[in-house]
Amino acid sequence: MRREAEQALQAPTLLSDEERRKIRVLGADLSAIWEAPTTTDRDRKRLLRCLIEEVQLRVEQTRHAVRIVWKGGGVTEREVVRGKPGWAQRTQEDTIALVRELAREFDDAQSARILNKQGRRSGLGNPFTQPSVTSLRGKHGIAKCPHKIAQDPIEGPFTADEAARELGVTMSTVHRWLREGVLAGEQLTPGAPWRIVLCKAVRQRLSGGEAPEDWVGLSEAARRLGLSKSHVAYLVKTGKLNAVQTTVGKRRCWRIEIDSASCGRQGGLFDPQ
Helix, strand or coil, X not given: CHHHHHHHHHCCCCCCHHHHHHHHHHHCCHHHXXXXXXXXXXXXXXXXXXXXEEEEEEECCCEEEXXXXXXXXXXXXXXXXXXXXXXXXXXCHHHHHHHHHHCCCCCHHHHHXXXXXXXXXXXXXXXXXXXXXXXXXXXXXXXXXXXXXXXXXXXXXXXXXXXXXXXXXXHHHHHHHHHHCCCCCECCCCCCCCEECCCHHHHHHHCCCCCCCCCECHHHHHHHHCCCHHHXXXXXXXXXXXXXXXXXXXXXXXXXXXXXXXXXXXXXXXXXX
């Protein structure tokens, strides 16, 4: 093994232009690589070794102070509470109940990520890991996830990144639509993957297309109807207003048929008489 390492140092293999291109593409979205189901824990450790310059640990009476120095010069500091010798704190009951609920749909690695996104900690005050969730389930008799939720290839349900690919938009656009109420979705708990159903009507409304000339944008629709933009967005989401996504240059925007509103149209000062 040592001889092979010495040979590699003496005659390093240079990356091809294609390999460099692929590395740049992967590096632009590390979170997707980290969360990918094909990425193993061993792969994640290798990624961390490439990103971390050093880890500094200071042991104090009641805590461990951890300081991570990243390759780019950034620093992250964390504190881990020390448990008393021979005594383990108990994980909070609401966290145990959440693990029980998560186990119906997610595996232990996914559950650990969701718990950490919510800022929850184990009984010892540590972030959750796949082994710690497995241990917690075993201790409390919680069965593991029996199977994945069945997914229709057309309607889903889809996660946010899957919905973005289906609709041909970025994931930030999908999250914006979810926040604005334009796209319906649900989460089992905050931090869990989104479940988004893309029926035919939703796809037609969001995937872009042509709209009649007299259909107007969101702001204009709100003005003419005498409603707030958020209320108009709600009417679009619930199907009470006909609307489609259109592309103007590189920008995607709404075109809405205001005459389809059941609340009636408000005449504007500058509307033609």
